[in-house]
Amino acid sequence: MSHSENSHGSSAPPLKMGLAIPDSKLCMWLFLGTEIMFFTAFIGSYIVLRLGSPGWPSDPKDTHILVLAGGINTFVLILSSYLVVLSHEAMIEKNYRKAWNFMAGTMALAFLFLGIKSVEYYGKFDHDIVPGHIAENDEQALQKLVREFDSSRISLLNAIVPGDDDVNKKTSKLSTGPGEGEAAFDPAMVAAYQKLDKSYGELRDAVRAEKLSLHVGVDHEINPEIVSRLEAMRSDEQIAPYFHAHDPHPMVYGNVFASTYFLMTGFHAIHVVIGMILFGIVLLQGSKLDGNWIDFVENSGLYWHFVDLVWIFLFPLLYIVDFS
């Protein structure tokens, strides 16, 4: 049957191929299908890894996981999802000003979510809970401590002796004095360097000779010798700005914990940013927002609900569940 015969021969509406939903919505759902597979691969692998890693760090004191921050962020995302729904409803009711306001509220909550997340990330970086940086047993913790003393020593040395010379050359300059035309070294800084260098040397030698244990006593407390060494450096106002050693704290499976934590929350945060870009496009329309944007708002909302969905599972899995 030709197209003209169909058009003229019947009063029925013209046939439409495909599903009775907008193409853009179908595309968004197909995209969300791939996104579900993307995140379930991470989450599924995380669950399996965690089940297979006895001793996985779950104490918030070790992991610096802030359950309250995660809970507040859950509330923030749920509220933002609700506002997106209301924005879409307002679009259908042709109340575009109201829709814009709800969208602006969603955007503000997305910023709040990222703000809280960055506070959490700051805590992780501050305690060096970063993949590849975490000592998983006492021996690794002591070696890390020695490395951190060494890098702090070099930082202080570079502050005293500026320039591109290597460490050995700079160290010898400390005893021979500055070169011609170079500024004199600050004696207080030099004394501080010698103090740090001495402490570093003693610590390194004790660790190499296996004469220093990280934990002592029945309570398994950190060796007081290490604590006093750290306090001596941190309380010295010349050394403190250059001293970056952390309290030694071995964490079994800490690195895979940090990897999975940053992988999942990081990709989720990227999705939040993409959602904010979508909302930003709507908000930029200002008073020009009209009925042509209904599908865009609906699809952005679908995407945002998916971001919310992912967090709904990440919150209990990362912040609450303890399989040990």
Add this chain to the structure above:
Amino acid sequence: MENHGEHHHPPYKFIFMILIVCTGLSWIADELKDRFPGPGWLAVTVLAIAAMKASCVMLYFMHLRFERHWKYVLLAPTFILAVGLPLALFPDVAVHYYDVDVPQNPVENRAAGNYHGETAEGGHASAAHH
């Protein structure tokens, strides 16, 4: 929604309140975790709450309750992969019967009960750790 030719008004406010209450319940479960018979119970509880929240979001906020059958065709493969991947990894990563000798788990760690594979005494404990 537009499939039916009329505009539905799902109870958005009610769903929002359910989601908030569920989030509060997760928080309370975490606060009371010491009172659970075991960590598995806490996990089951908070994941069940999460599944309920996810259902509310998908059914009402994402309007899946009002969509036609295409939703099953579109979401079935993703569901199969979501379940299939952990199941495929589970035997070799999560419940291996053999001893995984890794430097993170020194002998004293196993003896302390943190490792449930090969025990320090040489006996063989349950492979299903948790």
